[in-house]
Structure formats: structure tokens, C-alpha cells
Amino acid sequence: MNLIDALQILKQPAPRDAAVLRVFLACGFTPLHLQTFLAAQLRQQAPQQNVELKTGLFGDLAGNIERWDASTSDVLVAVIEWQDLDLRLGVRNSGMWRVESLPDVFQSVRLALARLERALKQASSSGRTVCISMPTLPLPPLFSEATYQAGNAELQLRNLVSSFAASISSVRSVRVVGSQSVDERSPASARFDIQSELLAGFPYQLPHASALAGLLAELIKTQCPKKGLITDLDDTLWAGILGEVGIEGVSWHLDQHTQFHGLYQRLLDSLASAGILIGAASKNDPALVAQAFERKDLIVSKESIFPIEAHWSQKSESVGRILKTWNIGPEAVVFIDDNVMELAEVQAAFPEVECLLFPGDDTQAIWNLLKRLRDIFGKSAISKEDSLRLQSIRAAGVLQESVNGHGRSLDDFLRGAGASIEFDFDKQSRDSRAFELINKTNQFNLNGRRLTESSWTAYLNDPTSFLMTVSYEDKYGPLGKIAVLLGKIQRDALHIDSWVMSCRAFSRRIEHQCLNQLLERFECEGILFNFAATPRNGPLQEFLAGLLGFAPTAGVCLSRRFFQEKCPPLFHRVKESVHA
């Protein structure tokens, strides 16, 4: 983005009543064009949103962070450069670069990093998102070695900064800009503008300021990774056509020059371990596919891929069945195939699926694909529920089979499932899983409302508000934390503002038990729902319509008496978490 383009973007008025994203940019230099680029990138990312960007005092990065008032911003962005750690590492002062000064520089950097760490941890304790950029500019030529040689002193200095970054990145709500991405988007030799630094205290060349602002904007964006990946098999998961070369003929190994299929398998295995659903859709002989998945040298385990659709029907039919099994929408899924016609056929049937070409033997393109997949599915943290996801989807299959295949009623099945539900009303733990569920659930969602971290925190801080999180387990295994209700207690009625439940938890009457629990715990006579129909919340609408006897509308109310009349038998063991 050019500076003039950024300024033009900021000239455009935001829509009236647009939501405002409040960002505080803390840096020790004059924020100047970085501020402009960051505001423009954020506006471009969400044109319906207004951006309010404030900055602090020149030359006082740590002080700016320490003085930051979390109630006035949604996001804190801290951009660290070497001179913020010791002025002698910059060019705007007359500090000495003598060899004997170096120990003192180290000591000063250590103290500065310790102060920054304290300030950033304090800032993150507010629950606000904190984004950090580590030094991107070159160190000045202060070391005794030639600049092409990394001496011990320089390496020690870099080590101090790396250790600081590693430590701060483990703090919840802290996100650190990836240095590899900075390197890819902004060549190191074209970052520092010494004239601008000396004249205006702004040390970045414009392309570098633009690149860094772009990365910060991406980091600020609330992450909503996709949930599932459907892969083709022949010439994608492995090299070769199974039906032609046989089970032992397909390969993914270095000695057969097909290692990039092995790398792809390695990435799929890694994604599966992080809770991403992996399925396969292949026009193939199912018996051959089953035998191929028995090969011991397969890198991605066969347990990680479910379901596998292998037959001769259209790929879009396979994708449709996999989506149904996973019970997720097409917008949350990526489909990968080496055949452009297959991609087009799936894309036509499911326009919201992201269809990506497995680029044959173009190894550089495959490498880029692997990085892209990591970006599409990237998560800041892996939760317990991530590791349970596939297991619970397999269990849901058992449930469906038990009910449909053996002529048993749902009541019979649920009675024998040994289900237990645990309700938790703790607002203090600032549960990241609850926040994640509210922001990614579509189908069983009261109104589709998404929350920023700050609106989430503000809601929980309201003394009239309550938060109920729901965990479920039965004899087929735990589902983990699968539902969240957010509401307020007003007079003798409960107002529910957000209610989401994972699609993995459908058909177990957990939603009925949730309402039952609320009515019992708060001893209220009715529940008011802040309901809104969305294009995706059909399951929630169906559930409410089933209880009410009519299609729900905004502000619809369910009385205790009416609920008790309509509620089907519930067989769960119910427990409420107790907190000290």
C-alpha cells in the first residue's frame, strides 16, 4: 500500500453508526506513517468499521504501555525497536560505542526488557488483545566485528530479545508478529530510513512501514480459523494413481522424488493433532483405498482422517456427505485436489468452500500451499476440546447408527448413554474456550452476535450478567465444553443475549437441560431470548419453534410452565462446578 493510497482510504467516511475499533499504538519513535498505514489497513480489512487510533509520547515506549488505560482501547499495539532498549542502539543520540561500553549496554537492555515485560503482562491482564512487534531494524555498527560477522556480543544481545519474545508470547491475549513474515514481506536492507529518523524521528522506509502495518492489522483481526480440510488422494495425498500403480506403487518419499506429498501428509497430521478435521474424497476403488491406508509408512495416520469417501460418484457428493458427518458449514472447509475440473465441480456445488489446487510437481508452489494452509488453520492456542473433536464426531456417528439402524427410540438411546452434564457459572476465569465458541458457532446460535475481547470483558464485568458454560460426557467419550449462555438477571426474568452450542452436541437434549438448569438455579418464571434469525441458525430456530409451537421472533419469551409442559424426558446426570 502506498502512503497516498493509505491517506485516501482514511479520507473515506465510515458508515454512520459503524462499530469503532479503538487501537492504542505504543512506540518510542514518531508514529507518523506507521500510524497512517495501520489505520488504513484496519479500515481496508473491515470497511464497515471505524478505526480510532491513538498514540503515546515520543521516546517513552515502556511509559506509554504503563500509562495505557485499557478501558479506552480494544487493542494495544507495542512496536519495539532497538533504541527503545538502549538509546545507544539508535542514531539520534551521542552515546558511546566504545568496546568497554558494551557490558553496560547489555545491562541496560536487560533492565529495559524486564520493564517492558512487566508492563505488557499488566496490559494483557485486562483481557484486551496485545500485539507486539519485536525489533525489525538493523543494529548500528557498534560491535568490534565486521558487519558480515556475527560476534558474541551481537548474538548475546539478540538472544536477550529472543528470550523476552518467547516469554511474553506465552501470555494469554498476547500475539507477537512473526519475524519470518516480516522478512518475507520487507527485505532487511530496505527498512531503515536514516534521513527520516534524523529529521522526523520516524525510522522506517515507507514500504517497510506498510508491510509491518499490514502484519499488525492481520494480528489484530479476531482469528476465526477454518475447521476442516477435505483432501483428494491420488496425486495429492500420495503420488500416483492407486488404481494403476497399486498399493505399493503410490509414494511420498525422498528416494522416489515424491517427498512433497510426504510434506503434505506431515502438515495434515499436524493439523489433525491441533483439532482440525481431515476428510478424504477420492474417485477410487474403496477396497484399494482401505488397503492403502493400512501401509505402515503412511505419515498421516488413518485414524486422523475421517470420513474417507472413496467411490466413483461426483466429488461434490462426497464433500456434501463429509460436511454432514462433521456437521459444519461449507464456509469452514477447504477442499484440495490436483484436478482443476474436480475443484470446479465442488466449487459449483459449494461456492463457500475454499477450493485449492494441489500444484502437481511444482515444489515451490506446494511449499507455498503448506504455508497458506497453516495460515488458514492457524490457532493461537490448542484447547482440550480440539483434541476431542474427532473422537466426538465418531461418537455422533455411533449415536446416529444406534437410533437409525437398530430401531431404538432416541429416549432408549439417551437413557443408556450414561450422559453427564457439568454447568459452570464462574465469570472470573475469563474462559477463552467460551469466547471462542461464541465467535465461531453458526448453527445453534441465538442471534449470530460476535463479541470483541473488550465487549466480552465489559459484559462479564456487569454485575447483573451471568455466564453459563456447559461440558458434556457420555459412555462414548467426553465432548468437552460445548455450550455457552450469556445473559442478565432482571427482576423475575432471565434475559439471554448469547447462546451457542457446538454442532457436535446436537441430538442429546443438552439444550433442554440448559434451560432447565437456568430456570432451577435462578428460580425465575420465564426466559427472554434476544433472538435474531440468521442465514445459518436454522437448528436453533427449529429448537425454539419446537418448544414454543411457533417460529421465534425477537425478544420471544418462554415461561417456566410452558417449558415444563414441552420438555422431553432428560436422562443426564447434572453437576454444577463449585469454585472457591
Next chain:
Amino acid sequence: MLDLETRLMRCFSSVFAELSPEEIRAASAESLSAWDSLAAVTLIAVLQQEFEVQISLADYPKLKSFDAVERYLRSRNGAGQAKLHSTAAGREAQ
């Protein structure tokens, strides 16, 4: 093809968003309160990027009005140091 004046107007209007085209043509650091040191630095950065020209510190004091900037860029173009012609297509490609 966009001429120098059109591109210069765009540069000025991006920095001084409130000004009309007539006010931009008459703009100078003396007559315009918004033309402070911050605006001056931003304007020079925009000019450098738009015209692919490096403006040295010594030249900064010369660039105190729209007319002065236009004269300066024409002189740099004469010396082959600034790209005064750009096409819309070229801009999109960037």
C-alpha cells in the same frame, strides 16, 4: 496518462483533505495553518513515493507552496530525476 498537476493535486488532497482544488493550488506553508511540520513530512513522503524521487534535506525549505513543489518537480524531471508521467494502469499494477 495523468499529468503532473493532476498527480500533484492528488498528493496535496491526500494530506490536506479539507481543501478544494482552488485552495490547493493557492496553498502555502504561510497561508495554511494545517501545513505544520507533521504535514510537511507527510507531504514529502507522499511526493517521494508518487514521483519516485529522493528529496534531500537541503531541498525541504524550498518546498513551501504548491507552486514551489510543482517547479521543483519539473526541474528534477528536467534533470531526469523524477518520473512526472504515470498511467492509471501503471498505478493499478503497483
